[in-house]
Ligand code: ADP
C-alpha cells in the first residue's frame with residue numbers, strides 16, 4: 001500500500017537546518033490501522049504531510065499505491081492527493097460558510113461526477129458518519145465531535161486508498177473521542193488503511209500497530225496483542 005525508504009525531510013538550510021525526518025524506512029500494508037506516537041516536535045506531522053503529498057521529501061523514496069511520488073509534477077501530486085488520500089486534521093478545517101453537505105462535496109470538485117451525483121455521494125458519506133440529518137447545518141451549529149465526523153465524511157467521499165489523521169481527537173472531549181475511535185474502527189473493519197497521529201495512549205490502544213517516532217527516527221514499531229474495541 002505504502003512504502004518509504006530512507007526518507008529525509010529538512011527544513012531550512014545552513015545553520016538553521018532542521019532535520020525533521022532522518023532516514024525513515026516504513027511499510028504499511030493495505031487494511032492496517034496504525035497509531036503514530038512520539039513527543040512534540042519529533043516529526044509526526046512532517047511524516048503525515050509527506051505521506052499525504054502535502055509536502056515533498058528532501059531525500060528518499062516514497063511509493064503510494066503503486067505510484068512513485070517523488071517523480072511527480074505539482075499537478076500530478078495534487079491529483080494523487082485528491083484521489084488517493086483522505087486527510088483529517090485536529091482543527092477540522094471545515095469551511096464556515098458552507099453546510100456540512102457542501103463541505104463534504106468539496107473534494108469532488110475535480111471528480112467527473114455531475115452535480116446531482118456529487119450531492120448523493122456526499123449524502124451517503126454523511127450517513128456513514130451518522131450525520132445525514134445534519135446535512136444542512138453549518139460548522140458553528142455542530143459540536144466538536146460532529147464537526148470531526150463531517151471531516152471524516154469529507155475524507156471518505158472520494159474513496160481514498162488511505163486515511164491520514166493528524167491528532168484527530170486533540171480538540172475533542174472523551175465522549176466525542178470515543179465516537180471518532182468507533183468510527184475509525186468500523187472503517188478499519190471494512191478494510192480501510194488508516195494512520196492516526198496521536199499523543200493519547202488511549203487512542204493508540206485502539207490501533208493494531210503502533211509506531212513511535214523520536215528525533216525524526218522510528219524508535220519503536222510493534223503490534224498490539226489485544227486491541228481495545230469500542
Ligand atoms: P510533531 O508533529 O511530532 O510535533 P513536527 O513534524 O511538526 O513534529 O516537527 C518536527 C520538527 O520540524 C520540529 O523541530 C519543528 O520545529 C520542525 N518544523 C516543522 N515544520 C517546520 C517548518 N515549516 N519550518 C521549519 N521547521 C519546521
Ligand code: MG
Pocket residue numbers: 044045046
Ligand atoms: Mg504535530
